[in-house]
Amino acid sequence: MSSQTIGDEQLHKLEGTFRGTVIRPDDTDYDDARAVWNGMINRYPALIARCRGTADVISAVNAARENDLPVAVRGGGHNVSGSAVCDDGLVIDLSELTSVRVDPDSRTARVEGGATWADVDHETQAFGLATPGGVVSDTGVAGLTLGGGIGHLRCKYGLSCDNLRSVDLVTADGEFLTASEDQNSDLFWGLRGGGGNFGIVTAFEFELHSVGPDVATCLVFYPSDQLADCLRAYREFVESAPDEVSTLVFAGELPDDDLFEDDDVHRQKSAIMGCYAGPVDDGTRALLALRELTEPIADFSGVMPYTELQRILDEDYPDGMRYYWKSLYLDGLSESAIDRIAYWADVAPSPLSTVDIWQLGGAIAQIDAEASAFAGRHAPYLLSVEANWERPENDGANVEWVRDCLDDMRQFSDGSVYLNFPGFLENGEEMMRTTFGPTYERLVALKDEYDPTNFFSHNQNIAPSGSDRTDGGANTNP
16 A cells, blocks of 8 residues: 555645654655564555654644554554554654653653663763663663563662653544643553553653662573572572562573683573662672572673663664564462473574563562553563574474463463563453453543544554454554
8 A cells, every 4th residue: 555545635734734754655765664673574554754743743643543544653663563563554653752851850851752761871870860661772662661661670660650750642633631640640540551552652751760870780691401490599589689689580592602602602591680779789799699599601790880781682682683572470480380481491493582581579569559550560570482583484483482382381370461572462352351350441441531443553452342443453463
């Protein structure tokens, strides 16, 4: 479908009210503009509206609604599902809205909807402040926050969405709203963990905390034949760790010519990565036990700038590689769960793939489960299964490995998932109902109020009651 679907008159109307750039399929920059981080995603929108401000977002929303075009919203373009781009529709692209304004006195930051966590960290660390972000700096603020936001500071300061004070939003009817505890509070509840279902967030206001400039970190690699023993010791460590400690475990081949001796590059390994959100000396002592679980292959733990920690995984997830990630909240690390994690890490078809265990609890669990839409506060751990590979001919084996692993690991879970690791959103309604449980109907009520036609459906979708428009293309494999 070409941009003529919208009609010349309507297209000129959009361009006449637009300060940014409207990109058509025959423009030279179209292919670059439609590309997203996940190389498996190859979609062809009818138009891409690259916005320069909130007025542009309103114009693009109105044009899509008036011409009945499917809509995708692009922030960082980093979600594994590829929901930032759609076929035969209008992509509302916020990637140029990257301003971050810090108020060090009130310890807040106003962050535009296209910013990445690298943009946020650069500005906030100038004042020795931070808000919980992700663990890859190229990740977009908007998608991560609306889905919850699990990062290096989570056990001390909670999720990204827990640190929101307010959001600015454009609704499906082109209206501008502010949502906070005091304004449109029900909407604010749903935006904190309910995904991008209720509108386009053009700006976030975050609470900031004293972090850095240096932090104590842990990054230690162990041999895979010690994985079960390491996970048992890790489980014991987590049970008594202070909230300042947030850690995760990776299990797989983890090949890296720059980090390991030749004999160890392609050896199966596990890695424990952690951060201490507090005084460096206290953190070095608190993390020491994780470095002595058994004899390590290599230990890169130490003190580093917080911004460096935030970037340390960036090179492992380059643009254009092929990705398929899914997740489950685990009810614990039982002996049986540990055995199955070790098995699935060992049979991964790609050397770049990992089975990961994220420590939760701490500040995440201290917030009442009904205070926001986020659905994972009950869980002590998150399991994420990351298939990462390079060649299209290996798509089937890698996707199958993830799905088989998740099917097996459901025996240790209530079936709920982290919205930012959703696969390709297959079985979308079932996934969302299972994840949110009784809360799902409250989210449907919000959808009925703010998006009754399911205009924003190319996402981890919650369909309004009575709607037959249940997905905008995101709930199918690319």
